[in-house]
Amino acid sequence: MRQRTRLPESRARVTLSEVAKLANVSEITVSRIMRNKGPISVETREKVMAVVNRLGYVPNRIAGSLASATSNIIGVAIPSLSNIVFPEVLRGIHAGLKGTDYQPVVGVTDYSMKTEEVLVRSLMAWKPAAMILAGFDHTDPTRQILVQSGIRVAELMDIDPEPIDIAVGLSHRSAGYESGRYLIARGYRRFGYVGHDWAEDKRAKVRYDGLCMALAEAGLTIMAHSIVDGPSSTLAGRAMTANLLAGNTSVDVAVYSNDDMAIGGVFHCLGAGVALREKLAIFGFNGLEIGDALPMALSTVRSNRFLIGKIAIEKILEQPDRRGARSVVDTGFQIIPGETA
Amino acid sequence: MRQRTRLPESRARVTLSEVAKLANVSEITVSRIMRNKGPISVETREKVMAVVNRLGYVPNRIAGSLASATSNIIGVAIPSLSNIVFPEVLRGIHAGLKGTDYQPVVGVTDYSMKTEEVLVRSLMAWKPAAMILAGFDHTDPTRQILVQSGIRVAELMDIDPEPIDIAVGLSHRSAGYESGRYLIARGYRRFGYVGHDWAEDKRAKVRYDGLCMALAEAGLTIMAHSIVDGPSSTLAGRAMTANLLAGNTSVDVAVYSNDDMAIGGVFHCLGAGVALREKLAIFGFNGLEIGDALPMALSTVRSNRFLIGKIAIEKILEQPDRRGARSVVDTGFQIIPGETA
DNA sequence: AATCCAATTGACAGCGCTAACATTGTTCTT
DNA sequence: AAGAACAATGTTAGCGCTGTCAATTGGATT
Known part of the structure; x- marks a missing residue:
């Protein structure tokens, strides 16, 4: 002993x-x-x-890194850990890094560009081999630091705008558009939208725009909105669904800003005895696992978050120093029919 | 421009x-x-x-750290990012670190002690200011490295065994025990258990033991088990609940290894038309937010995961170098009555 | 036998920063 | 007025490692 x-x-x-x-x-x-x-x-x-x-x-890697002027650190700046989406991206990052000896250093920006700037400075002080950020909205100094660093920079989640170096994600505009097309094809005509604050989640807004575009092409519009002033959550989705149904415009389908909100909608219907799909169809975004376990599987769009993280790392490792050309990887999305729409 | x-x-x-x-x-x-x-x-x-x-x-912090022989890195080794519990602990860690200039470096062990050892070595190479791990099960070399490093070491989630330095968490034995006491007081007598693989989740086993202890004191036992061979998930909880109810032992309450599983149970009942609480009461563990948004709020135990991460950091910062005495912080737990048990 | 080559090992000079100890003035004591 | 005490700055040595350029050896080549 x-x-x-x-x-x-x-x-x-x-x-x-x-x-x-x-x-x-x-x-x-x-x-x-x-x-x-x-x-x-x-x-x-x-x-x-x-x-x-x-x-x-x-x-001692500190000494080693100093001597060789290279570190095996990968800086990661994500907006939040509360939204399940980002831990899943992180999971992809860790999966991609498995077996290499790179270490991710993770910071949280709280959806603030200014916080992101401070974080990026602080991460850059470790002379990382690469940086991973979410989205394309950065302050000018942040962008400048990243551009002139010469290291690989991956901007995740989205591919609509032009990246600094690498972009990995999906077109949220297309995702919204295809959701609309799908629902129209299923015969829905009276659309409602249940959402959360767009200020922190620009991509939700882009999906909304894509949806509207599809509707417009079919001569339709969104007839009722119910938008919570705050971040998405199941509880908010539930409340906003009640709110939508209490309004005087009757809708036959509600499109949600994401699955958290949509699942709240399902819960409201289950609790209030509103027949899902017959009375109100529900359509989400993300394809969270739990949607599949619901009494009626959620109709939604799979956004491949794990893949986004994993591919970002693969792109970075494939070619660790930046060359001229930017690259954009579309990880796509899939409509999951489910049973709620 | x-x-x-x-x-x-x-x-x-x-x-x-x-x-x-x-x-x-x-x-x-x-x-x-x-x-x-x-x-x-x-x-x-x-x-x-x-x-x-x-x-x-x-x-250049690398040079600075080398010169001063101190880094502002905090090494974090967690078992998984798939289980929502750990991102929440991470969130607490980030919250505690906010405003300081420490940077967490996070690695994932996949519930493997050997992987943890490799990870700990690799993190120690950065001469971190402190290390944070989950649980108390480590290989001998891991323990040795941590003990002799002299830096602060926090072991999270649990407080039952003796820590290397700091422990922050709750007594899972008590949580299991009090769950049993609560359910007995509510009048339940015919207990079932729905669980997942204990090999990866020792704490679930300890809760189970605590539960059994409470039942034994009341002259009761668990009459039926339904245990999935794999990690916990909502889908597994749903399937295992169906399985439990299909058995020939009728139970009036099912205790679940955690909320993911319990929510699956709720979904099964909602889908199969089993009256929640009247026909089958459901009791979980963790107090996930979503439990509160269900058509009937989940009866469960809140485990304060965010707090665990936050307090671990506070203890570390409060006294950055290790002194003689170990310290154990009990972050407690709260029975959430809910509506399902 | 002269030349070349690859495999193996080493000497040396930093990487960019900070701890520890000076070195100046200046202001305060008594 | 002499010393003490402090504020503000500088000098000197590394921290522990790796890049670069040799140096040595034992064949293989011609």
């Missing part, structure tokens, strides 16, 4: 030079072995690794 | 010494100004800041 054992050769910090000394080789040789770089004979490698293991040596 | 402007004094990398030279002061003076450390006259500060702004100088 050896409790609180000290490390083999207890000593606060083991350095390269100690290892080198004990293994009777030069520091650079140990360095090469630790990085699997350059030709090393089997005996030397074994001799050195024995010492490394005995001392429990862990290379 | 100045497009693609170069930085004021274009030049790939601006260093301290350049700033110092142009401002006609020594490097250390610039360093002190950038770090707000030591006495600096107003004129000097202004003179230097003018140059800093003109050149767009951003201090």
